[in-house]
Amino acid sequence: MKIKVGIVGGAGYTAGELIRILLHHEFVELGGIVSSSNAGNPVHLVHDDLVGETDLAFTSELAGDEDVVFLCLGHGNSKSWLHKTVLPATTHVIDLSNDFRLNADAEFEGREFVYGLPELNRSRIQQAQSIANPGCFATAIQLALLPLAGKLTNDIHVSAITGSTGAGQSLSETVHFSWRTNNVSIYKPFTHQHLGEIGESLAQLQPQSEAEIHFIPYRGNFSRGIFASVYTPSDLTQDEARELYKQFYADAPFTTVSDKEIHLKQVVNTNKCLLHVQKQGKQLLVTSVIDNLVKGASGQAVQNMNLIFGLPETTGLNLKAGLL
Numbered sequence: 001m002k003i004k005v006g007i008v009g010g011a012g013y014t015a016g017e018l019i020r021i022l023l024h025h026e027f028v029e030l031g032g033i034v035s036s037s038n039a040g041n042p043v044h045l046v047h048d049d050l051v052g053e054t055d056l057a058f059t060s061e062l063a064g065d066e067d068v069v070f071l072c073l074g075h076g077n078s079k080s081w082l083h084k085t086v087l088p089a090t091t092h093v094i095d096l097s098n099d100f101r102l103n104a105d106a107e108f109e110g111r112e113f114v115y116g117l118p119e120l121n122r123s124r125i126q127q128a129q130s131i132a133n134p135g136c137f138a139t140a141i142q143l144a145l146l147p148l149a150g151k152l153t154n155d156i157h158v159s160a161i162t163g164s165t166g167a168g169q170s171l172s173e174t175v176h177f178s179w180r181t182n183n184v185s186i187y188k189p190f191t192h193q194h195l196g197e198i199g200e201s202l203a204q205l206q207p208q209s210e211a212e213i214h215f216i217p218y219r220g221n222f223s224r225g226i227f228a229s230v231y232t233p234s235d236l237t238q239d240e241a242r243e244l245y246k247q248f249y250a251d252a253p254f255t256t257v258s259d260k261e262i263h264l265k266q267v268v269n270t271n272k273c274l275l276h277v278q279k280q281g282k283q284l285l286v287t288s289v290i291d292n293l294v295k296g297a298s299g300q301a302v303q304n305m306n307l308i309f310g311l312p313e314t315t316g317l318n319l320k321a322g323l324l
Helices: 013-022 077-084 118-126 136-148 195-205 238-248 294-308
Strands: 003-008 028-034 068-071 092-095 111-115 130-132 156-162 213-219 226-233 255-257 273-280 283-290
Touching: 003 013, 013 028, 013 294, 068 077, 068 294, 092 111, 092 294, 111 118, 111 195, 118 136, 118 195, 118 294, 130 294, 136 156, 136 195, 136 213, 136 226, 136 238, 136 273, 136 283, 136 294, 195 213, 238 255, 238 273, 283 294
Parallel strands: 003 028, 003 068, 068 092, 092 130, 111 130, 156 213, 255 273
Antiparallel strands: 156 226, 226 283, 273 283
């Protein structure tokens, strides 16, 4: 079996990661990689880590016979692309923007988008026509909180720091090296767009809750990865909480509960999420680390594709971290 794959918006960071993964996926035939500004140019001229890996060139349009199309477009652009593009009804769409993540946007022009967090919606993803891939912060924070659903009775406090690739490839003041290096700053405090999808996911498991999430996002002086610390009062002991998390993720091949404290280098360049649970007084602290471009974007998108096509979730995603 070969899955014919197309990518739209092929020049950005998430598309580069997606290409890197799919080139080594044994069941994928990678076809059109659409980039209107790069059509005709070799892919490795933009994604220069792929020199020697592929002779594929960017195209101006899809071939039209794809089994699945990944949309790596900027937020707000996936809806307009789908509105003007006729895809066969049999073609699956996996969207990496935030256009379809909320329930209010999950149906669009006859397509129903399932929220693609495998640890929450595995069975729905397996039957899905189209997928709304979760946000990177949302992935890290939800995986830290989902096992507590049903037990969340107090406000939740989150601090999370992300690498510069989280801002995308377009230049802005806060991604320039001279600004970002040796620097840390906050942005969108209490108002980050990923809060909506986190709330909706928790509501699937705990429909009635008055607990609020207070989220402070930070810009980090590194290129990739997310480190999130989440705490809330809890009656659980540390042993009870750790056992709860280990049971919840027993069948999740990429989410692991560590008995030791965790750090970012353990997950960079992988599709892993590592969690660590500890109790201090009345506060339960959960730390969560992911690679924002892999588990927070392209790796999770491939994980969702594997589920749709009946493959093991881990297919093509045996990616290794390096501590040095």
